[in-house]
Amino acid sequence: MKRILLAGATGYLGSYIAKELQKRDYHVRVIVRSKKKLNEKNIEVNEILESEITQAESIKGCCDTVDVVISTIGITKQKDGLTYMDVDFRANMNLLQQAKQSGVKKFIYVSVLNGEILKHLKICEAKEMFVEQLKKSGLDYCIIRPNGFFSDMSDFYNMAQKGRIYLFGNGELKGNPIHGEDLAVVCADSVEKSYEEIEVGGPETLTQNEIAMTAFKVAGKKPKITHLPDWIRISILKIVKIFTVSKVYGPIEFFLTVMATDMLAPEYGKHTLDEYFTKLRGMDE
Ligand SMILES: NC(=O)c1ccc[n+]([C@@H]2O[C@H](COP(=O)([O-])OP(=O)(O)OC[C@H]3O[C@@H](n4cnc5c(N)ncnc54)[C@H](OP(=O)(O)O)[C@@H]3O)[C@@H](O)[C@H]2O)c1
Numbered sequence: 001m002k003r004i005l006l007a008g009a010t011g012y013l014g015s016y017i018a019k020e021l022q023k024r025d026y027h028v029r030v031i032v033r034s035k036k037k038l039n040e041k042n043i044e045v046n047e048i049l050e051s052e053i054t055q056a057e058s059i060k061g062c063c064d065t066v067d068v069v070i071s072t073i074g075i076t077k078q079k080d081g082l083t084y085m086d087v088d089f090r091a092n093m094n095l096l097q098q099a100k101q102s103g104v105k106k107f108i109y110v111s112v113l114n115g116e117i118l119k120h121l122k123i124c125e126a127k128e129m130f131v132e133q134l135k136k137s138g139l140d141y142c143i144i145r146p147n148g149f150f151s152d153m154s155d156f157y158n159m160a161q162k163g164r165i166y167l168f169g170n171g172e173l174k175g176n177p178i179h180g181e182d183l184a185v186v187c188a189d190s191v192e193k194s195y196e197e198i199e200v201g202g203p204e205t206l207t208q209n210e211i212a213m214t215a216f217k218v219a220g221k222k223p224k225i226t227h228l229p230d231w232i233r234i235s236i237l238k239i240v241k242i243f244t245v246s247k248v249y250g251p252i253e254f255f256l257t258v259m260a261t262d263m264l265a266p267e268y269g270k271h272t273l274d275e276y277f278t279k280l281r282g283m284d285e
Contacts, residue, residue, distance in 0.1 A: 002191065003027040005063055005104075007053060007095055008072030009045070010037040012151045013110060016184035017070060018043045024188060031062050031095075054086060056094040063095075063102035068191050070108040071095055074127065076251075084126035084250055092130045096137055106140040108190050113145045113199055113265050121257055122250040142190040147201035147265045148177040148258065150276045153211065157277045160215035161284070164224045168233040168259055171209035171225060175263035176201035179276060182269025201265030204272055208259070211273060218277035233260060 004021055008014030009030040021028045022044060029047040032038050038048065051058040053073060063069060073095070074088045092109065099107050111127045118124040134141050159165040178201050186200050206214070209225065216223040237256050240249040 001025065001027050002067045003029065003065055004191065005029045005031060005066040005069045005099075006045075006071075007031045007069070008074075008110075009043060010034060010041065011072055011076070012149060013146075013180045013183055013187075014072040015041045015043055016180040017072065017187050018045055020181075020184040020188040021191075026191070029062075029066065031059060053091045053094060054082065056097065059094055059098055061098070061102070063098040063104050066099070066102060066104050068106045068108065069095060069099045069104050070110075070187060070191075072110045072187075074110075075123075081247070083247055084123050085129075088123065088126035089129050093133060096130075096134060096139075099139060100137060104139060106142065106191070107134055107137070108142045108144065108187060109134055110144045110146065110187065113147045113201070113263060114261075115145060118254075118257065121254050122246050123254045141196060142193070143197045144183075144187055144190065145197065145199045145265070146178055146183050146186075147175060147199075147263050149183070150177055150179045150202070150271070150273065153177050153273060153276065154280060156211050156215040157219060157280050160212065160219040160221055160277075163221055164226060165212040165215065166226050166228055167208050167212065168228050168256075169230050171212065171227055172207050173260070173262050174205050174207050175211075175258075176203070176205040176265060176267055177263075177273070178202035178265075178269055179271035182271050186268060199265040200268050201263075202271065202273075203267050203269045205264060205267065206273070214274050215277055218274060218281055230260065 004026045009018040010032050028045040030045050031049045035050050073091050115124045115128050119128050131143055212225050233256050240252050
């Protein structure tokens with residue numbers, strides 16, 4: 001039985017990966033900074049290590065007896081005062097260092113779709129710096145490049161519920177976001193598969209207008225979409241870059257950039273946005 005160390009199990013994607021790995025009968029060790037958060041998500045694993053992955057000393061030996069490491073560690077909405085370099089790059093480097101020392105065979109890392117061409121963005125710069133180090137590490141590796149997650153599509157539903165969705169441009173840019181449960185299958189498959197890099201998105205490619213209309217339909221609201229001219233997006237980008245620190249503008253910079261790009265990856269999975277928004281509506285009721 002393969003022994004897997006999963007870092008990121010308390011997060012959106014990581015929690016689905018933990019459940020998928022358990023289904024497949026792997027021996028699963030997780031490294032988390034809060035056991036309480038893990039328990040709240042009803043995740044059952046074989047071993048739990050509670051430590052700070054950003055502090056190299058605290059994770060010494062975490063990879064001992066492990067065959068494969070999977071990391072979804074990265075800043076999304078965390079407000080710990082740390083930068084992408086501290087977490088997406090250095091924390092993952094700490095883990096890679098441990099993996100090498102313990103003779104781990106393979107390291108699976110979740111980056112982002114188009115990360116290589118978006119390296120000028122703070123978040124992608126840190127992730128791709130790690131990718132470069134991972135490729136040079138001598139370990140077998142798999143870099144997973146997913147499209148946007150359903151968790152980020154909640155903003156569409158929340159705006160729809162309030163009665164109006166704001167989009168930049170004409171709303172005809174396309175994307176195929178993916179549900180964490182579908183992506184978790186890809187991540188778990190990569191334990192055995194030999195591909196080194198994989199791009200993946202959800203099963204439906206939709207325009208931003210179509211996503212908005214789905215959100216209105218599920219919310220039961222009359223569709224009202226405001227298409228903001230692109231100069232507003234560009235101005236916001238410039239202003240936040242001048243007046244805020246990287247911790248603040250990083251997520252805004254990423255969001256405003258991908259909203260102005262077709263984000264297309266090979267289609268995979270079964271979960272639809274309609275079904276995801278319906279679940280969100282159920283939680284409100
Ligand atoms: N959201 C998207 O659309 C998208 C698309 C493509 C790729 N990605 C990438 O995929 C990865 C997983 O995303 P996700 O949505 O699952 O993110 P998430 O829910 O925020 O989970 C991120 C994980 O990283 C951990 N983490 C963050 N800061 C940390 C710190 N300072 N110290 C220790 N652990 C820390 C979190 O621990 P805690 O639970 O303790 O905070 C959590 O386990 C991220 O790297 C993200 O950038 C996301």
